[in-house]
Amino acid sequence: MRRLVLLRIVVVLVVLLGANYIAWRWLFSLNWDAWWIAVPLIAAETYSFIDVCLFGMTMWRARTRPDPGPPPAEATVDVFIATYNEPVDLVMTTAVAAKRIRFPHQTWILDDGARPEMAARARAEGIGYITRGAEWLDRPRHAKAGNINNALEQTDGEYILILDADMIPRPEILDRTLGYFTDPLVALVQTPQVFSNVATGDPLGSQAPLFYGPIQQGKDGWNAAFFCGSNAILRREALMQLGIVGYVKELEDSIGSALRNAARVIEKSRSHPAAADPAVASALDEVAGAVADARRELRDREPFGEVTYRLHSRVDAATESIVAADVAGIESDLAEIRALAALGGPGSTPTEYAFDVEATVANLASRELSPLNALEAVQAVLRTIAIDRPDEAQPVMPLATISVTEDMATSMRMHGLGWKSVYHHELLADGLAPEDLGTMLTQRLRWAQGTMQVFLRENPLLQWRMKLPQRLMYFATMWSYLAGYAAVVYIAAPVIFLVLGILPVHAFAFEFFVRFIPFMVLNQLLFLVAAKGTPTWRGQQYSLALFPVWIRACTTAFTNVVLGIPLGFAVTPKTRPVTSGPQWHLIRPQLIVMAVLVLAIGVGLVRLLVDGAEPIGTGVNIAWAVYDLIVLSVLFGAARYEGYAQGEEKA
Numbered sequence: 001m002r003r004l005v006l007l008r009i010v011v012v013l014v015v016l017l018g019a020n021y022i023a024w025r026w027l028f029s030l031n032w033d034a035w036w037i038a039v040p041l042i043a044a045e046t047y048s049f050i051d052v053c054l055f056g057m058t059m060w061r062a063r064t065r066p067d068p069g070p071p072p073a074e075a076t077v078d079v080f081i082a083t084y085n086e087p088v089d090l091v092m093t094t095a096v097a098a099k100r101i102r103f104p105h106q107t108w109i110l111d112d113g114a115r116p117e118m119a120a121r122a123r124a125e126g127i128g129y130i131t132r133g134a135e136w137l138d139r140p141r142h143a144k145a146g147n148i149n150n151a152l153e154q155t156d157g158e159y160i161l162i163l164d165a166d167m168i169p170r171p172e173i174l175d176r177t178l179g180y181f182t183d184p185l186v187a188l189v190q191t192p193q194v195f196s197n198v199a200t201g202d203p204l205g206s207q208a209p210l211f212y213g214p215i216q217q218g219k220d221g222w223n224a225a226f227f228c229g230s231n232a233i234l235r236r237e238a239l240m241q242l243g244i245v246g247y248v249k250e251l252e253d254s255i256g257s258a259l260r261n262a263a264r265v266i267e268k269s270r271s272h273p274a275a276a277d278p279a280v281a282s283a284l285d286e287v288a289g290a291v292a293d294a295r296r297e298l299r300d301r302e303p304f305g306e307v308t309y310r311l312h313s314r315v316d317a318a319t320e321s322i323v324a325a326d327v328a329g330i331e332s333d334l335a336e337i338r339a340l341a342a343l344g345g346p347g348s349t350p351t352e353y354a355f356d357v358e359a360t361v362a363n364l365a366s367r368e369l370s371p372l373n374a375l376e377a378v379q380a381v382l383r384t385i386a387i388d389r390p391d392e393a394q395p396v397m398p399l400a401t402i403s404v405t406e407d408m409a410t411s412m413r414m415h416g417l418g419w420k421s422v423y424h425h426e427l428l429a430d431g432l433a434p435e436d437l438g439t440m441l442t443q444r445l446r447w448a449q450g451t452m453q454v455f456l457r458e459n460p461l462l463q464w465r466m467k468l469p470q471r472l473m474y475f476a477t478m479w480s481y482l483a484g485y486a487a488v489v490y491i492a493a494p495v496i497f498l499v500l501g502i503l504p505v506h507a508f509a510f511e512f513f514v515r516f517i518p519f520m521v522l523n524q525l526l527f528l529v530a531a532k533g534t535p536t537w538r539g540q541q542y543s544l545a546l547f548p549v550w551i552r553a554c555t556t557a558f559t560n561v562v563l564g565i566p567l568g569f570a571v572t573p574k575t576r577p578v579t580s581g582p583q584w585h586l587i588r589p590q591l592i593v594m595a596v597l598v599l600a601i602g603v604g605l606v607r608l609l610v611d612g613a614e615p616i617g618t619g620v621n622i623a624w625a626v627y628d629l630i631v632l633s634v635l636f637g638a639a640r641y642e643g644y645a646q647g648e649e650k651a
Contacts, residue, residue: 010526011056017519018049024515029505038504041493044486052523054476059530061221062214071178077105078157082144083165084112088121091165095127103174106157112147130154136393145399145406152398164230166432173428177233180422187238187419188411191231191426195433197644203637204440205542206433209534216423224473225423227411238419243398251304262291283318290314402457404567405450409458412474416465435643437583441549448481448553449567456561483543484550491593491628494621498604503617541634548589582639594632597625
């Protein structure tokens with residue numbers, strides 16, 4: 001409690017000092033003569049201030065939970081181990097450990113690779129084996145989310161423990177977590193993800209002690225601790241409710257879109273030449289009325305089946321009336337043709353009378369006389385309404401499929417339906433972290449892409465069914481991935497000053513330092529108090545050093561959501577890759593940036609020592625550039641890292 005009080009005091013001071021600094025920067029310190037760097041810099045500083053405010057709010061109600069108590073004796077549990085192409089031995093190690101979990105349960109291997117060897121090994125160990133059926137052929141697979149959704153259709157446990165293929169559970173994992181579910185509103189219990197193959201110093205920044213600890217505890221205080229993809233127990237009832245609600249929403253959106261399109265087509269059809277016919281006009285009016293009634297019934301929440309049945313019946317009836325009128329018109333035309341042909345008499349030729357039968361028939365065939373054309377497009381639009389979702393392998397998808405990572409969107413939807421989540425801070429499974437830089441970058445890119453897909457498709461700030469603090473907690477995580485753009489500005493600003501002498505602020509005077517330094521000192525103090533002694537420096541380094549990954553994630557997620565360009569899905573390798581030396585090519589942008597920073601520092605020193613440049617501004621920017629180099633230097637060890645050696649001291 002004393003730490004929480006201290007933390008809240010620091011949060012208040014950080015927010016006040018930060019607001020004072022940012023307001024002064026916007027109103028009094030901008031160098032408008034160099035707006036092209038001055039405005040991006042203050043925008044980046046504003047971004048960072050918002051970020052620290054969100055962090056302060058996260059930590060405001062940081063929650064350490066008491067022991068959850070014993071699990072419900074009658075609970076039934078399915079343990080899902082999702083796999084695609086991981087080595088069979090690795091998956092079986094996890095599966096055998098899962099089988100040894102003390103609380104009664106059924107263990108299942110969900111093999112998206114459909115490997116006969118995996119199936120045989122599972123059967124030999126008495127472990128359940130599930131793979132996709134023929135219904136998934138030529139339909140979206142939705143990666144891991146689709147794999148788990150497929151398994152949910154074939155199992156019936158009341159609770160689901162989800163594990164990645166490399167997350168070896170400890171025997172007590174269910175005994176220590178199921179007790180939370182005595183609260184009927186708890187849908188999710190998330191436990192930490194900690195890795196057993198991380199060397200001293202954590203060269204790749206794999207461990208996340210700040211997130212799997214203070215941050216998740218802070219989100220838990222706002223009932224916003226979220227699902228992280230593995231080491232989590234979920235209530236089947238909540239998942240199935242998500243699936244049904246999602247099915248209804250997508251169906252409602254599909255029907256609503258079809259009805260809007262049908263209404264537009266009808267209005268356009270009124271300009272069709274055939275619409276001048278009273279029978280056609282009457283039929284169009286009838287169909288327009290049917291569509292309007294269907295839209296009203298949809299708003300009134302009437303059953304979809306009844307709405308679409310009535311709509312199709314009325315459109316079919318209108319179409320039949322036009323067909324009847326059309327056939328009658330054709331018969332009249334043919335009778336006229338026969339009558340005119342008879343005027344020529346026996347043995348006459350077409351040149352003996354003005355009426356040409358063949359030309360008249362050809363004209364009838366080419367003219368837009370058929371009133372059916374007026375409703376053809378409407379019928380095509382209405383045929384797109386399909387209650388059974390034939391474009392999907394199964395109509396109900398419990399886990400969210402809107403991104404390449406299924407976890408965040410799933411828990412966000414749970415919170416939107418009023419369910420609770422829990423973060424249980426106890427190590428209950430041991431995982432394997434990436435063992436080289438390339439694998440780590442692939443993993444981080446996928447995480448960031450998935451998060452930004454959710455942000456663009458279901459912006460948490462607009463999810464009105466969640467409480468405002470919950471929305472802000474999700475937004476805080478998504479907001480953090482925009483750091484790549486701020487990092488570019490923070491790197492460019494000192495380079496521009498040292499090389500070109502262009503200062504984005506009026507001057508490094510007393511007014512600047514008296515506002516900036518207290519804010520920065522308290523900002524770092526906030527992280528120290530929140531972390532409770534947990535080291536955070538490695539995480540801070542990678543937050544800046546991976547700026548190309550964050551930028552790529554944001555841009556590719558945007559092009560995927562807005563332009564429909566596929567992202568692809570890469571499973572993080574779980575075995576040590578075969579490397580041929582340092583992977584410098586993977587950090588080429590950062591190496592270029594470091595070279596530019598070194599050059600800028602050299603130019604700055606020359607200008608300071610030889611040309612007599614302004615000492616305070618030059619010194620501050622040299623120190624700033626040196627700090628950027630220190631942060632980026634973490635990538636040297638990462639590029640040379642070749643994996644954890646057995647027996648090596650662990651982080």
